Amino acid sequence: IAGITQAPTSQILAAGRRMTLRCTQDMRHNAMYWYRQDLGLGLRLIHYSNTAGTTGKGEVPDGYSVSRANTDDFPLTLASAVPSQTSVYFCASSDTSGRPGELFFGEGSRLTVL
Amino acid sequence: GQNIDQPTEMTATEGAIVQINCTYQTSGFNGLFWYQQHAGEAPTFLSYNVLDGLEEKGRFSSFLSRSKGYSYLLLKELQMKDSASYLCAVVDSNYQLIWGAGTKLIIKP
Numbered sequence: 001i002a003g004i005t006q007a008p009t010s011q012i013l014a015a016g017r018r019m020t021l022r023c024t025q026d027m028r029h030n031a032m033y034w035y036r037q038d039l040g041l042g043l044r045l046i047h048y049s050n051t052a053g054t055t056g057k058g059e060v061p062d063g064y065s066v067s068r069a070n071t072d073d074f075p076l077t078l079a080s081a082v083p084s085q086t087s088v089y090f091c092a093s094s095d096t097s098g099r100p101g102e103l104f105f106g107e108g109s110r111l112t113v114l
Numbered sequence: 115g116q117n118i119d120q121p122t123e124m125t126a127t128e129g130a131i132v133q134i135n136c137t138y139q140t141s142g143f144n145g146l147f148w149y150q151q152h153a154g155e156a157p158t159f160l161s162y163n164v165l166d167g168l169e170e171k172g173r174f175s176s177f178l179s180r181s182k183g184y185s186y187l188l189l190k191e192l193q194m195k196d197s198a199s200y201l202c203a204v205v206d207s208n209y210q211l212i213w214g215a216g217t218k219l220i221i222k223p
Contacts, residue, residue, distance in 0.1 A: 040122075042201065042215035043157075090156060101147050101205040105156035 003027070004106035006091050012112045013081050021076045021109045023091035031094045032074040033058075033103065034066060036087040043090070049074055050096070081113045116140045118214035120202050125220045126192055134187045134200050134217045142207020148176055148187045149201040151216065157201055161187070189219075197221045 004025045013019050025032065034046040035058075045058030049068040063085060065077045078085055088110050092103040118138045126132040138146070145164040149157040163169055163178035163185060175188040187200055202214040 040215060043203075043213045045211075099162055100144055100209045101203060101211045102159055102162065103149075103157075103211070105158070107156050 004091055004093055004104060006089075006106035006109050008109060009107065010110045012114065015082055015113055017081050019078045019081055019111070021078075021089055021091075021111070023074045023076070023106060024072050025074075025091075025093045025104075026072065027093060027095070027104065028071060029093035029095045029104070030071065031096050032068065033092045033094075034064070034074070034076045035090045035092065036060065036085075037090060037108075038087050046076065046089075078111075081111075083113045085111065086113045087111060116204075116206060116212050118202055118204060118212055120200075120214045120217045122215070123218045123220065125222060126189075128192055128194060128221055128223050130192050131188065131190050132192060132219065134189075134202075134219065136185045136187070136202035136214055138183050138185075138202070138204045138212070138214075140183075140204050140206045140212055143180060144205040144207065144209060146176075146178055146185050146205070147201075147203045147211070148185075149203065151199045151201060153198070160200070192221050194221050194223070 007022045030051045033048045035043045044060045047066040049055045052071045088108050091106040120136045148160040150160045151157040161176035168177045173190045178185045199216040199218045201216045204212045
């Protein structure tokens, strides 16, 4: 089934540890995004990539990094996790030749930093 | 700054009709989306409005007034499975998505 796959689905992490959330899509969408979702705050954009080889900062990029080596993969790395990074992380993609803003989301990665 | 307002929570009865409002102030406008998100799941696309007026899709309709910076999502013949959060999002002049915090809809039998 075509779509976006995120891993892990859930993780508990000690503060200070490094963590990479994986995201893979098989829809050949050129744009990909990482959001975090916290209760009462809605979705906040962390980083995005409009095409392979390029990345950009979103609303809340501090403490996170991304890479886009190819079309399908867009990993998100927390270099040194802190408790405020406890959240649900969603990866999404879009076909920029379609409706702007129509996103396809992965199932999310629930991260707890202790 | 850019802002999207929608009610935090609404309650409705199975079989009834509910209207979820969304008002926005953004730098430019290139479309408005409604997404549905069930608890513990990913958001999924519901509707898209770029011109003024009503878009109908089965039990769900979405309305847009660009001059008023206003949209609503209308859900008819409510079913228990409609219990979810409904997210309003606007595409601004830079083609960035601006998200509201979402409206949690509770359906009671």
